[in-house]
Amino acid sequence: MTATKSGFLAGLTRTDGPRRDTLRRELARDRAKLQPIDARPKLVLASASPRRVALLAQVGIEPDAYRPASIDETPLRSEMPRALVTRLAIAKAQAARDQIANDRDIADAHILAADTVVAVGRKILGKPEHIEEAAESLRYLSGRAHRVLTGVCLLLPDDRVRMKIVDTRVRFKHLTKPEIEAYIASREWRGKAGGYAIQGLAGAFVQRIVGSYTNVVGLPLTEVTALLLAEGFPIHFNWLKAGQLDPS
Numbered sequence: 001m002t003a004t005k006s007g008f009l010a011g012l013t014r015t016d017g018p019r020r021d022t023l024r025r026e027l028a029r030d031r032a033k034l035q036p037i038d039a040r041p042k043l044v045l046a047s048a049s050p051r052r053v054a055l056l057a058q059v060g061i062e063p064d065a066y067r068p069a070s071i072d073e074t075p076l077r078s079e080m081p082r083a084l085v086t087r088l089a090i091a092k093a094q095a096a097r098d099q100i101a102n103d104r105d106i107a108d109a110h111i112l113a114a115d116t117v118v119a120v121g122r123k124i125l126g127k128p129e130h131i132e133e134a135a136e137s138l139r140y141l142s143g144r145a146h147r148v149l150t151g152v153c154l155l156l157p158d159d160r161v162r163m164k165i166v167d168t169r170v171r172f173k174h175l176t177k178p179e180i181e182a183y184i185a186s187r188e189w190r191g192k193a194g195g196y197a198i199q200g201l202a203g204a205f206v207q208r209i210v211g212s213y214t215n216v217v218g219l220p221l222t223e224v225t226a227l228l229l230a231e232g233f234p235i236h237f238n239w240l241k242a243g244q245l246d247p248s
Contacts, residue, residue: 024101024108024157041232042109046096051199051218052114059221060238061228065106069095069113073126081119082165085151088115089163093155110231111155114219118194120146125194135184137195142175145208146194148216154227162227166220168211170198175205 045052045063056063069092075084093113100106118125120140128134147167154162183202189195196202198209198216214221225235 023104024097024159040234042106043228043233044096044100044106044109044111046092046111046113049218051197055214055217055219055221056224059225060235061225061233063112064109065100067096067099067111069093069099071095073115075124075126079124080122081117081124081147081149082151082167084124085115085117085149085165086163087151089113089151089153090155090161093153093161097155097159108157110157110228110233111153112224112228113153113155114150116148116150116193116215116218118146118148120144127191127193128189128195131184134189134195135180138175138180138183138189141172141194141196141205142180143172145169145171148193150215150218150220152220152223152227154231156231162230164220164223164227166212166215166223168209168213168215168220170206170210170216171208172205173207179205 042064043061044065044067045056046067046069047053048066048068053063053066071088071091073088076087079087090113092115093111096111096113100109100111118137118141125137125140125146128137147169149168150166152164152166156162183189183196186201188197188200188202196205198206198213209216212220212222229235
């Protein structure tokens with residue numbers, strides 16, 4: 001075989017990933033060498049949701065960076081709610097990873113991503129885009145029990161996946177036409193799964209909730225803190241530090 005032909009075949013069989021992936025893998029592989037063992041892990045949130053940012057702040061978690069991931073959230077044909085939130089949470093984490101993978105300051109960060117859907121049986125209620133969709137969603141939820149599912153993905157620096165799915169049951173009272181019209185007029189439904197925000201005006205619609213309240217808001221804090229604590233994030237230290245700074 002000639003040298004030219006050998007070189008051509010070698011080029012065809014190369015498996016090198018793009019540079020952005022290579023840097024992340026290098027940092028993950030050399031993590032113990034580059035950083036002291038007790039160094040604070042870094043965290044990137046794959047979202048710009050004010051609700052999720054506020055929930056994390058509530059338990060003393062402040063991400064090092066925010067990298068919102070814009071992906072197609074359309075369910076696949078016959079896709080079940082649990083499968084959907086799992087797929088989308090992982091996809092969001094991977095999209096954020098690709099944004100930071102060549103950024104030496106945060107390329108080796110943990111990435112936290114989440115996706116929340118409202119479901120009644122197999123029917124998935126997404127984020128309404130129009131007033132008519134929002135009103136239809138509220139009419140459908142009126143007097144019914146529904147589920148709020150959130151898939152939480154923590155992508156480790158070596159790209160291993162830690163995944164949790166949280167399922168909360170919520171029951172709405174029967175909604176009157178004036179109640180639905182007033183809520184739609186408030187515009188609070190925009191960008192909300194199922195067309196409502198439990199932490200806002202729609203709290204008046206809820207008769208019963210079984211499970212995590214923060215999950216319905218947008219991020220299940222019990223599960224998120226457990227995932228981060230397992231990876232060495234100093235969440236409890238931040239609590240102690242906050243207590244020391246409190247003059248009272």
